[in-house]
Amino acid sequence: MSKENYQIRPMNKEEVELAVNWAADEGWNPGINDAHSYYLADPTGFLIGLVDDEPVAVISAIKYNKEFGFIGFYIVKPQFRGKGYGFALWQAAMTYLNGCNVGLDGVVDQQSNYRKSGFELAYRNVRYEGAFSSALEMEDTQPSTLVSPAFNLQQIQDYEQPFFPAQRNRFNEQWRMQSNAHALAISTEDKIQGYGVIRACKNGYKIGPLYADTVQCAKSLVVSLIAKVATHDEVAKVYLDVPECNPQAVALAESLGMSVVFETARMYTKEAPKLPLERTFGVASFEIG
Template identity: 60%
Template structure:
């Protein structure tokens, strides 16, 4: 009788995060070119891999930002091993790692009912809009590049927009290769900022935060103008922000994807009316 091959779940080494990124690309999630390094900086202990013998067959990320908030992503089982109980094992290990936290995720439509069974509740939908880059960005003294800002300024500004501090991630995110960062100033103070980064296909804008719809539009157009009119661009918008939806539609972007933002506890009080673009569906 053949001995059953053991299924082992352990923390990923940094280079194994590249595998999770590759699987995400195969699923059509279009990760950024530098996402492995960016995401690993958020929580080096938060990436799990499931191996059947020596073969990697499952991944998940469980980013513990602090004692109160965590985010789940990269929940992928190789297609030939789905439906055999491996996914629920690595899922439960991720939940155990985040015990005590309010846990969030962006769930694809097909999995939302399963997430509800684990105690996740729907907060709102995020909609991915697709468009093209290019356009003229007229010089505006209120739109400034990252070089004119300090990381500390941006970290202070971002505190309103995320349920927990994430300084290590933000430092890496802002300095990643193949990305542009712009801020908009209001009375000499930061009134919004946005990042555009290169992905497997085209570019994603995220986050895009702004105090007013006008500032959001200024930032969007500045970021869009950094890439070619032949390049696809993507913006992940909280559907509950009507001004963000209007911005995407005004820019002639079309809906290509949606997720459900879900939480295990009460939805955090975030200024969704100032969030025009989500940073990441994978880690929040």
């Protein structure tokens, strides 16, 4: 690595789109409108490495607050790998998050490398894939349950808050409002019992986040979200990223005929945050948590 020609700096808003496109090239299948939402999570948390002004490496180091951060989008252009550019960028990202409990969703066989930076395994996240028409059956859902795109913003913010270690309302609001996305809440007697978002990706659609008080509520949301994008004439490919430590979430995905296509190792540098994983049926993003 030539230190004289290598520069590391924060990305601008347009360069975050470059990181998303690189992730698509790696087969990570990001959402087609994710970049703006990610940028809002931390406008100074996306770093880029350049050799003679050519982008060669990217990483996200989202600092949600002084206690918690999340690493993602760690990509080096293939022709520049093995030259030290990626590791230098990694070090810059970890320096930016110094003092935080840092989380990541890493490739499972790279766990030993992440441990060298202080990360320890908490659990696995598993990506399920399924192909659906709109004719999904609604058995086992509660007939009295209302699934609606209309909801009170403060109620949704209050409902979402326990599922993440830090407040990220700006990201959440943009996430549910992005183009080619649908957000639904589930409620009974004016009480929110679940919430989910489906968005268009480079390939098909992803459901995430998916939070629900019961597996029946989760299934109602999944069926209703898929109905937003699938028709009888066109089958929709849908992905759901499930915490493997929630057996009800795993069972739900499998009951819908979905199959495993990918998995990650959710790791933290400090103790794993205490989150209601038993009510987490779908992860919002492998890239920023």
